[in-house]
Amino acid sequence: MKFAPPTVLTALGALFTAATLAMPAQAFDLQDMSAAERDAFRAEIRTYLLENPEVIMEAVAVLEKRQAEEQARGDSDLVKANAGALFDDGHSWVGGNPEGDITLVEFMDYRCGYCKRAFPEVESLLETDGNIRLIVKEFPILGEQSVLASRFAIATLNVAGDEGYKQVHDALMTFRGDITEPALARLAEGFGLDADAIAAEMGSEAVTEVINKNRALGQRLNITGTPSFVMEDQMLRGYVPLDAMQQIVADIRG
Structure with a gap:
């Protein structure tokens, strides 16, 4: 029936x-x-x-x-x-235009197919607009490889700074193979980064704390999947095409 x-x-x-x-x-x-x-x-x-x-x-x-x-x-x-944790947590990478008039927060997972699909569209939004601040929240929810990738990215930010993070973040967003420690080490070496220092940092309490804080924030916001976005005071749950994001930006600016 x-x-x-x-x-x-x-x-x-x-x-x-x-x-x-x-x-x-x-x-x-x-x-x-x-x-x-x-x-x-x-x-x-x-x-x-x-x-x-x-x-x-x-x-x-x-x-x-x-x-x-x-x-x-x-x-x-x-x-x-949750504005403080979203927009000024002190540990998340900030890209785009740091002085932009609109802030876009992305909760992402490196093993998420829709995150990978959204990646070039978010990049295009930042490049074509030029006045958007992007905050990336490492939000690994799809298994051990997701956690490993996020630990590597956060550790890179702690060891090599914003530029190093951007390099490995972009590479991981387009990475198609299994995420393993040897693969991550090769990735770091390919960018001329200190792979040993990053590997040592990956298991630190500082990295664990970032992941735990992001997960707790996601729970408070009722985020159960990736990608999830916050644009100013709006929650955008799931993949959002470029043209839709551009329209939301236009609506916010009025």
Whole structure:
């Protein structure tokens, strides 16, 4: 047996409620109806909906819009409550234009296919706009290789600074093989970085603390997947195409 989606069922319930409320109180009271009258009333509603099915879709559209607005308000409150950890945590890499008028925060995982897909589009957004500040949150949630890659990237930031981090971050975002310690060592050496120092830093408490703080922040923001973005006070959950990001930027600037 097939059941209607929850959104449709909710919309139907809203339609039923609206129909009852629209009628004069003295003319309509389900509790005062006989079983035959209730059956007749339900039959009338069913007939009307079958003859006018577009009403259901209109109700669904209104419901979805309201739910989206409620979600946006809730997300905005979450962003405001966690603004310090999001925009000025003292440990995340900052790129783009550090003085930009809009800040974009990205929670990413190096093993995430959609993160890899979003990578060149985020780069294009930064290059073509020129006035966006990017903050990268290492958020490894896809297994041991994800954690290893993030430990390597954070350790590189701690040992080699912003430039070294940018190099390995970009390389990891386009990396297609298994992420192993020997592969990471070769990657560091290829950029002329101190692979031994980075390897020693990878297991440090400082690196562990960054990952734990990012995970705790993600939990507070109800982030369960990557990529996830925060643009000013908006949460963008999931992959967002370049043109959509550009439109959001334009809307924010007004």
